[in-house]
Amino acid sequence: xxxxxxxxxxxxxxxxxxxxxxxxxxxxxxxxxxxxxxxxxxxxxxxxxxxxxxxxxxxxxxxxxxxxxxxxxxxxxxxxxxxxxxxxxxxxxxxxxxxxxxxxxxxxxxxxxxxxxxxxxxxxxxxxxxxxxxxxxxxxxxxxxxxxxxxxxxxxxxxxxxxxxxxxxxxxxxxxxxxxxxxxxxxxxxxxxxxxxxxxxxxxxxxxxxxxxxxxxxxxxxxxxxxxxxxxxxxxxxxxxxxxxxxxxxxxxxxxxxxxxxxxxxxxxxxxxxxxxxxxxxxxxxxxxxxxxxxxxxxxxxxxxxxxxxxxxxxxxxxxxxxxxxxxxxxxxxxxxxxxxxxxxxxxxxxxxxxxxxxxxxxxxxxxxxxxxxxxxxxxxxxxxxxxxxxxxxxxxxxxxxxxxxxxxxxxxxxxxxxxxxxxxxxxxxxxxxxxxxxxxxxxxxxxxxxxxxxxxxxxxxxxxxxxxxxxxxxxxxxxxxxxxxxxxxxxxxxxxxxxxxxxxxxxxxxxxxxxxxxxxxxxxxxxxxxxxxxxxxxxxxxxxxxxxxxxxxxxxx
Amino acid sequence: xxxxxxxxxxxxxxxxxxxxxxxxxxxxxxxxxxxxxxxxxxxxxxxxxxxxxxxxxxxxxxxxxxxxxxxxxxxxxxxxxxxxxxxxxxxxxxxxxxxxxxxxxxxxxxxxxxxxxxxxxxxxxxxxxxxxxxxxxxxxxxxxxxxxxxxxxxxxxxxxxxxxxxxxxxxxxxxxxxxxxxxxxxxxxxxxxxxxxxxxxxxxxxxxxxxxxxxxxxxxxxxxxx
Numbered sequence: 001x002x003x004x005x006x007x008x009x010x011x012x013x014x015x016x017x018x019x020x021x022x023x024x025x026x027x028x029x030x031x032x033x034x035x036x037x038x039x040x041x042x043x044x045x046x047x048x049x050x051x052x053x054x055x056x057x058x059x060x061x062x063x064x065x066x067x068x069x070x071x072x073x074x075x076x077x078x079x080x081x082x083x084x085x086x087x088x089x090x091x092x093x094x095x096x097x098x099x100x101x102x103x104x105x106x107x108x109x110x111x112x113x114x115x116x117x118x119x120x121x122x123x124x125x126x127x128x129x130x131x132x133x134x135x136x137x138x139x140x141x142x143x144x145x146x147x148x149x150x151x152x153x154x155x156x157x158x159x160x161x162x163x164x165x166x167x168x169x170x171x172x173x174x175x176x177x178x179x180x181x182x183x184x185x186x187x188x189x190x191x192x193x194x195x196x197x198x199x200x201x202x203x204x205x206x207x208x209x210x211x212x213x214x215x216x217x218x219x220x221x222x223x224x225x226x227x228x229x230x231x232x233x234x235x236x237x238x239x240x241x242x243x244x245x246x247x248x249x250x251x252x253x254x255x256x257x258x259x260x261x262x263x264x265x266x267x268x269x270x271x272x273x274x275x276x277x278x279x280x281x282x283x284x285x286x287x288x289x290x291x292x293x294x295x296x297x298x299x300x301x302x303x304x305x306x307x308x309x310x311x312x313x314x315x316x317x318x319x320x321x322x323x324x325x326x327x328x329x330x331x332x333x334x335x336x337x338x339x340x341x342x343x344x345x346x347x348x349x350x351x352x353x354x355x356x357x358x359x360x361x362x363x364x365x366x367x368x369x370x371x372x373x374x375x376x377x378x379x380x381x382x383x384x385x386x387x388x389x390x391x392x393x394x395x396x397x398x399x400x401x402x403x404x405x406x407x408x409x410x411x412x413x414x415x416x417x418x419x420x421x422x423x424x425x426x427x428x429x430x431x432x433x434x435x436x437x438x439x440x441x442x443x444x445x446x447x448x449x450x451x452x453x454x455x456x457x458x459x460x461x462x463x464x465x466x467x468x469x470x471x472x473x474x475x476x477x478x479x480x481x482x483x484x485x486x487x488x489x490x491x492x493x494x495x496x497x498x499x500x501x502x503x504x505x506x507x508x509x510x511x512x513x514x515x516x517x518x519x520x521x522x523x524x525x526x527x528x529x530x531x532x533x534x535x536x537x538x539x540x541x542x543x544x545x546x547x548x549x550x551x552x553x554x555x556x557x558x
Numbered sequence: 559x560x561x562x563x564x565x566x567x568x569x570x571x572x573x574x575x576x577x578x579x580x581x582x583x584x585x586x587x588x589x590x591x592x593x594x595x596x597x598x599x600x601x602x603x604x605x606x607x608x609x610x611x612x613x614x615x616x617x618x619x620x621x622x623x624x625x626x627x628x629x630x631x632x633x634x635x636x637x638x639x640x641x642x643x644x645x646x647x648x649x650x651x652x653x654x655x656x657x658x659x660x661x662x663x664x665x666x667x668x669x670x671x672x673x674x675x676x677x678x679x680x681x682x683x684x685x686x687x688x689x690x691x692x693x694x695x696x697x698x699x700x701x702x703x704x705x706x707x708x709x710x711x712x713x714x715x716x717x718x719x720x721x722x723x724x725x726x727x728x729x730x731x732x733x734x735x736x737x738x739x740x741x742x743x744x745x746x747x748x749x750x751x752x753x754x755x756x757x758x759x760x761x762x763x764x765x766x767x768x769x770x771x772x773x774x775x776x777x778x779x780x781x782x783x784x
Contacts, residue, residue: 387781398680
């Protein structure tokens with residue numbers, strides 16, 4: 001009926017449903033586990049309760065619980081914790097026993113006495129042991145599954161994972177609505193999904209282990225599928241013990257060894273260490289407080305950092321590193337920081353070239369270039385008269401030249417003009433004419449001539465002959481002398497200055513004059529217009545310069 | 559006063575009478591005789607003679623410029639001059655009224671300068687000024703040049719169209735005659751020196767521009783000094 005070959009009588013009554021539950025769990029297709037199903041959950045609870053109670057007699061230390069509380073009200077974490085509390089100290093014992101059994105021949109196995117509280121018979125013992133073989137096998141299988149999973153998880157976590165880490169991970173992996181078994185096997189699948197391919201391979205190998213042949217795989221001697229405890233049995237150990245670190249180191253070494261030589265069996269060291277680890281684990285399992293866990297975590301971090309410090313530094317931290325000292329192309333991966341003394345080079349785009357060309361064209365159009373122009377030197381003094389070398393045949397004979405020279409030195413003749421060049425003469429003449437005109441303009445308003453030091457050969461003639469003191473031109477605005485302008489007699493008074501008597505006198509004079517004129521006019525008219533005698537003319541051409549009675553000159557234009 | 563004057567007046571005739579013989583020696587000396595310079599004739603009385611040969615290449619120029627030569631020599635220098643056609647020589651002779659002895663030498667120099675190749679107008683300066691000389695030297699005195707180099711040196715001396723030579727002449731107030739290998743310079747002593755220096759530097763190979771610049775500076779200095 002059930003795959004259990006020889007169920008024990010006393011335990012048989014609750015067994016069939018529990019075993020059935022187990023069986024059903026086992027045979028359930030994996031996809032069922034993906035979705036939370038209450039049916040499977042119920043089955044799992046039953047099975048776990050049964051397993052718990054069946055393992056209870058094997059526990060050497062008294063447990064706080066006598067049965068698994070796996071009702072609907074309890075969630076996965078609580079159930080799991082209860083199982084853990086039982087299985088933790090139990091596992092090493094079972095493992096030891098298993099090893100012992102393996103070594104023994106199959107005939108001997110039957111005679112092994114199973115330690116039971118009830119004190120059953122040999123047959124029962126046999127059965128028991130067979131059952132126990134199975135049960136522990138299954139239990140072991142399941143538990144070792146759990147442990148393996150934990151171990152796997154921790155193996156994947158890397159070497160030196162702490163106990164608290166392990167526990168934390170295990171708690172993290174619990175999910176609401178899932179039971180232990182579900183959780184375990186779901187965790188398998190979660191791990192499949194979440195973790196690396198290596199892990200997947202490992203898991204797949206592990207999962208496809210149908211009947212508890214996992215034992216072969218879990219053979220610690222093979223070293224192929226080593227578990228956490230194989231390397232780090234110091235889950236609950238306190239780090240204050242110095243031996244722990246050694247063991248941890250050893251276990252980390254072990255891990256590396258096992259990783260490298262997966263298929264090399266027969267590591268006897270692992271056995272010893274496992275035994276030691278198991279002992280230590282069993283001590284510190286229940287005495288962990290949060291503070292202890294935290295401190296353990298901190299210490300693991302410290303250890304990690306110290307390990308990093310002791311290890312040889314990366315090439316980037318070594319200071320001056322040549323190409324030989326660092327791996328190939330490693331400089332490409334690192335973000336190197338250079339001090340760039342120049343700014344970034346200008347990016348030449350079409351826009352920039354257009355801008356430049358526009359500037360150039362504009363400048364060309366305007367004719368505004370940036371040529372360097374020589375600064376004009378101010379003529380502070382007259383340019384030195386360079387004697388020009390005349391390369392024509394001299395027209396004068398030598399005698400004449402000497403004659404002239406002699407005459408100059410004795411002073412009989414005037415000095416000849418120096419630098420007698422035709423062009424110069426012409427230029428001189430032109431300039432003279434211009435100067436004449438300008439002087440004529442400027443002599444209306446006299447301005448003194450600016451003094452320029454002239455280093456020219458001076459002619460030895462009196463200065464008066466050179467300079468002319470009188471102005472060349474004067475305006476005839478003031479040509480007439482005042483008395484020529486006005487020749488009046490006596491005291492000339494203005495209008496405002498006249499007194500009353502003066503005014504009267506003037507008026508009387510005027511009247512007399514007017515009367516005289518009138519008389520003349522009438523006389524003239526009487527005489528007739530034939531004689532057009534001119535009045536007294538002073539004989540100055542056509543402009544009549546009429547001399548008045550008062551002897552004032554004024555012009556009359558006919 | 560009167561006494562003295564009387565005495566003087568009285569003494570004068572007496573002194574005059576007394577000292578007539580002696581006073582002539584003490585008071586009234588005869589004026590020193592002033593002798594005019596001796597003319598050539600009076601000096602020795604001999605007639606001095608110079609003969610200057612005429613090279614064949616100066617024959618026709620001499621014919622052209624004979625009157626120009628003859629006039630100052632005969633009229634101002636008062637030296638007889640004639641051309642001995644047969645001997646191809648110009649003969650110079652002092653006259654009785656030749657004023658100075660040195661005139662003959664001057665005329666001889668003048669004729670000689672003409673024979674060397676100078677113009678009459680230039681050579682006449684010798685007659686008029688005392689301190690003009692003629693210096694002659696050869697190219698090989700400066701540097702021995704052979705063949706092409708010599709020709710090139712002569713070319714360098716003259717310059718293109720003679721302009722280098724004229725430049726030197728104008729700057730230094732000399733006259734230069736380059737006759738194949740011989741070079742004659744006519745001028746005052748200092749000017750001859752300057753001209754000679756520039757000609758020598760040209761012979762030795764310096765370019766004309768360099769010579770000009772040197773000339774300029776030297777003549778400027780000379781002019782300043784004078």
